[in-house]
Amino acid sequence: MNELLHVSSSPHVRSKVNTSNIMLMVVIALMPATIFGIINFGPKALLLVLISVATCVLSEGVYEHFMHKPVTVRDYSAVITGLLLALNLPVGVPWWMPIIGGVFAIIIVKQLFGGLGQNFMNPALAGRCFLLISFTGLMTDFSVEKGAWGLVDTVSGATPLAAVKAGESVDVMRMFLGNTQGTIGETSVIAILIGAIFLLAVKVIDLRIPLTYIVTFLVFIILFGGHGFDLEFIGAHLCGGGLMLGAWFMATDYVTTPITKKGQIVYGIILGILTGLFRIFGGSAEGVSYAIIFSNLLIPIIERFTRPTAFGKGGKK
Template sequence: MEEMYNVSSNPHVRDKMTTSRIMQLVVIALLPATLFGIWNFGFHALLVVLVTVISSVFFEWLYDRLMHKKNTITDFSAVVTGLLLALNMPPQIPLWMPVLGSAFAIIVVKQLFGGLGQNFMNPALAGRCFLMISFAAKMTDFSVSDSYRGVLDTVTGATPLAALKKQGFVAASSIPVKNLFIGNIQGTIGETSALAILIGAVILLAFKVIDLKVPLTYIGSFTVFVIFYMLGSGMGFDGNYLLSHLFGGGLMLGAWFMATDYVTTPITPKGQLIYGCCLGILTAIFRLFGGSAEGVSYAIIFCNLLVPIIEKVTKPVAFGKGGKKA
């Protein structure tokens, strides 16, 4: 035969995009939010980012070494986990806490369940929630920026969402949306600048690392829920209140970078739409009716647990008709 064919096991259709390449692109896409967070919060934020990323890579290497497994730090997944965890940290957090969070994320959530591709929830968010449950005071202690003054001064180290939670609709009119969009506010290192996050999202979309289904469904369903909440509360539509919820907190970072995680997201198109709607509704419920001002992390982790069920009920039906069982 003149033509030689490569005979191999399925799948036979392959893509040139490798796991390490995808992870590298995610790191590049996170750089705008990371650099802005470091510029906004200073040297200690840089230390938090470095310590979290280095410790995540170290724990991955250590586990592989102790378990006599192939070293997997070259796939950059540990770097992505560490960077996402760091961006979800308060800028002045003690440095031992990111190390503890990295150990939990890499060893407990990722490696003990089989490594990359086997984890049942997003490791970075699991690490953050572990720290939130264990050290709530430290994880919700945000430094007040000297360049931002206003309603947030009434709550020491408060984020815009905390101000909304404490003062309700009254606080919305006092929160400058421009600061929320640019990032001159309190918050975790990587969540404050919606602009920087959206620049990163454009990078992910341009290289086809993610698509729009999950992020837009997530943000859209959240928006609809908040609008109904405003109308049902008798305040009428308040654009400032809505934008404060959209650009404040971790919604943008969660929607574009964590809800789109390949391992913990449904693979079926219908499943992704259901997943995004569940995320938006749960985030709104946690924020508006829960005890905490934020709800993105818990919403994503809870929906991660629903992914097997979502995939089961949205699995496409095979063509043709099978025979009856005996």
């Protein structure tokens, strides 16, 4: 009986899973999309990925060293930020852009607010939006160099999602497989889903946020997209742009999502509505990045109104 009685400080329920384990699982899950992006767009994509990851890791290490804080580069969170930032870049951007985006993401968005667990929005998406606002022309040019040895068979700068918004027909199967224009990591839905299934299998994420997000967006475009239940239109929006990458890998970020189950449902609904608004009624064909960023800012309000009712005095009777 005495063996069951242990006096210790909280938490009393402990797990062998730590931050490094979780982050490493996410890195592994991103590998199918990363590898496909490199194959699809050529060696320039590999260069951008390496520069982005190295910049984020170095920025975090150098900042924490000079601020006399514990160096946390071994938790892989900076690696994920650099990887996600690179996967959200067109392959045609110059080499210095992931450096600017990486420094902004790590120093401004993450470290100045206290580091991992304190950032108020997803650092990688914040870096992408910063670059999009600062260098709009470069960030919206999806043309592919003729010398690339990837799968993309055209040098056009128009993405399938932009073609859909312009009323043109697209090949949804090619969008699903990924040999189309877009950012390095967003084109192949099947590669993203392989990574998502892995995260679900190892229980790093669950279906609540991504499924609510995607279903809400689907309902929105059916009701307000102007095409009704047009399977080509629906398929193009589901497979095009950053919806899948955002839903499975960025909307599920532990730091910038609600901790309550009801809050996660509300969060997913808001994501779907905002993405639909930006895509259908906005000037751009895309909208996932801004939808996630704006929804991140609403997390304190969401958690305030979805907090479970307490039992006991002053609580639920």
